[in-house]
Amino acid sequence: MFNAALAQGRYVTDELRMFQETARRFMQTEVAPHVLRWDEQGHVDRELWYKAAELGLLCPSIPTEYGGGGGDLAYEKVLVEEQGRAGCSAWGLSLHNGIVAHYILAYGTEAQKQAWLPKLASGELVGAIAMTEPGTGSDLQSVRTTAIADGDEYVVNGQKVFITNGQQAGLIIVVAKTDPNEKAKGISLVVVETDKVSGFRRGRNLEKVGMHGQDTSELFFENVRIPKANLLGKGEGMGFVQLMEQLPQERLIVAWAAVAAMELALDLTTQYVKDRKAFGKRVIDFQNTRFQLAQARTEATLARVFVERCTEMLLDKKLDVVTAAMAKYWTTDKQFEIADLCLQLHGGYGYMDEYPISRLWRDSRVQRIYGGTNEIMKELIGRFL
Numbered sequence: 001m002f003n004a005a006l007a008q009g010r011y012v013t014d015e016l017r018m019f020q021e022t023a024r025r026f027m028q029t030e031v032a033p034h035v036l037r038w039d040e041q042g043h044v045d046r047e048l049w050y051k052a053a054e055l056g057l058l059c060p061s062i063p064t065e066y067g068g069g070g071g072d073l074a075y076e077k078v079l080v081e082e083q084g085r086a087g088c089s090a091w092g093l094s095l096h097n098g099i100v101a102h103y104i105l106a107y108g109t110e111a112q113k114q115a116w117l118p119k120l121a122s123g124e125l126v127g128a129i130a131m132t133e134p135g136t137g138s139d140l141q142s143v144r145t146t147a148i149a150d151g152d153e154y155v156v157n158g159q160k161v162f163i164t165n166g167q168q169a170g171l172i173i174v175v176a177k178t179d180p181n182e183k184a185k186g187i188s189l190v191v192v193e194t195d196k197v198s199g200f201r202r203g204r205n206l207e208k209v210g211m212h213g214q215d216t217s218e219l220f221f222e223n224v225r226i227p228k229a230n231l232l233g234k235g236e237g238m239g240f241v242q243l244m245e246q247l248p249q250e251r252l253i254v255a256w257a258a259v260a261a262m263e264l265a266l267d268l269t270t271q272y273v274k275d276r277k278a279f280g281k282r283v284i285d286f287q288n289t290r291f292q293l294a295q296a297r298t299e300a301t302l303a304r305v306f307v308e309r310c311t312e313m314l315l316d317k318k319l320d321v322v323t324a325a326m327a328k329y330w331t332t333d334k335q336f337e338i339a340d341l342c343l344q345l346h347g348g349y350g351y352m353d354e355y356p357i358s359r360l361w362r363d364s365r366v367q368r369i370y371g372g373t374n375e376i377m378k379e380l381i382g383r384f385l
C-alpha cells in the first residue's frame with residue numbers, strides 16, 4: 001500500500017520475525033477467541049500467563065540467566081503489536097514484561113533479580129506497579145502511601161487505585177514514601193509479594209468506559225510488613241529518579257499500542273467502506289470517505305515512522321524524556337481521532353458491540369490518560385523549549 005521500508009526499524013532480524021510468527025499464532029488462537037468472554041468476566045484467565053510462558057512470551061527481553069528470553073525490547077514491541085492486532089486490550093502483558101520486570105532488572109540487587117525475574121518469566125508471579133492513589137495521580141511526588149523502616153522491615157500503609165493486573169498480581173512494585181517529610185526525595189520503590197504478607201487487600205476490580213477485560217483495581221495496604229531487602233535500588237529516596245528513568249520506556253509502549261490500534265482501525269474501516277453501499281455506490285466511492293481515510297492513513301504512517309525511530313533510540317538507550325512524551329501524546333491523540341473517524345464511517349454498525357471498531361474506539365480513550373496524561377506530556381515537552 002505504501003513503501004513498507006518506511007515503517008521498518010533497522011533492528012528487525014530473522015529471529016525477531018520468527019518470534020513475531022509465534023506471537024501472532026498465540027494471539028490469534030489463545031487470545032482473540034476469548035476477548036468477549038474476558039470482557040464479561042473483567043479479567044483474563046490466570047492460565048493464560050502460564051500458556052504464554054511455555055512459548056517464551058513472558059519476559060522475552062530479560063536475560064536468560066534470570067529465566068527470560070535474552071532478547072531486547074523489540075521483542076516486547078512485537079508482543080504489543082500482535083496483541084493489538086488480535087483486538088485484545090484485556091491482557092496486562094506489556095506492563096508485566098516491559099515495565100515491572102524491567103524495574104527489577106534495572107534496579108534490583110542480584111538476589112532480587114534471582115528471586116523475582118524467573119517467577120515473572122514462568123508466570124508464577126504476575127507483576128503490577130502501583131503509583132496512583134485516590135488523591136494523586138499526575139502529581140506523583142504527593143503520594144501518601146508510606147513504607148516506614150522498623151528494624152529489618154518496612155511497614156507499608158496506604159491505598160492505591162487504577163492498578164492494572166491488581167487482581168492477579170503476586171508481585172507489586174509500590175511507590176511509597178520512606179520519608180514522608182520529603183517530596184520527591186522521600187520516594188522509594190518497594191516490592192510487595194502478596195502471598196507472603198498480611199494486611200494486604202485487593203479492593204474492587206473497577207468498571208470502566210472501555211478495556212472491560214482488563215483488571216484495573218484498588219489495593220489496600222494496612223501495616224504490611226516486608227523485609228528491608230525488598231527495597232528496589234541502592235538506597236532509600238531513589239524512587240522518583242527511578243520512575244523518571246523508566247517512564248520513557250513505558251510511554252513508548254503506550255505509543256506502540258496506539259500505532260497498532262490505528263492501523264487495525266484503518267484496515268477494518270477500509271474493508272467496511274468497500275463493502276457497504278449507500279445511494280447506489282460503495283461508501284468508499286464518496287470523495288469525503290476517500291479524503292478522510294487518505295488523511296488518517298497518512299497520519300498513521302507518520303506515527304509509525306516516528307515510533308520506529310523512537311524504538312531505535314530506545315534500543316540504543318538514547319530515548320529521552322521529551323521525545324518519549326512527544327510520541328506518547330501525539331500517537332494517542334491520533335489514535336483517538338482515527339478511531340472516532342473510523343467508527344463514524346461504519347455508521348450505526350460502528351456503535352454496535354459486535355463490530356470491533358466499537359471496542360477500538362472505547363479502548364482508545366484511556367490511552368490519553370494513563371502512562372502520564374497528555375497534558376503532563378506537553379508540560380514535559382514545554383519545559384525543554
Ligand SMILES: Cc1cc2nc3c(=O)[nH]c(=O)nc-3n(C[C@H](O)[C@H](O)[C@H](O)COP(=O)(O)OP(=O)(O)OC[C@H]3O[C@@H](n4cnc5c(N)ncnc54)[C@H](O)[C@@H]3O)c2cc1C
Nearest residue numbers: 129130131132136137138162163164369370371372373375
Ligand atoms: C485503565 C487504567 C489503568 C491504569 N493503570 C495504572 C497502573 O497500572 N498503575 C498506576 O500507578 N496507575 C495506573 N493508572 C492511573 C493513571 O496513570 C492516572 O489516572 C493518570 O496518571 C492521571 O492521574 P489522575 O487520574 O489522578 O488524574 P489527575 O492527576 O487528577 O488529573 C486530572 C486532570 O488534570 C490534569 N492535570 C494534572 N496536573 C496537571 C498539570 N500540571 N498541568 C496541566 N494539567 C494537569 C490532567 O492532565 C487531567 O486532565 C491507570 C489508569 C487507568 C484509567
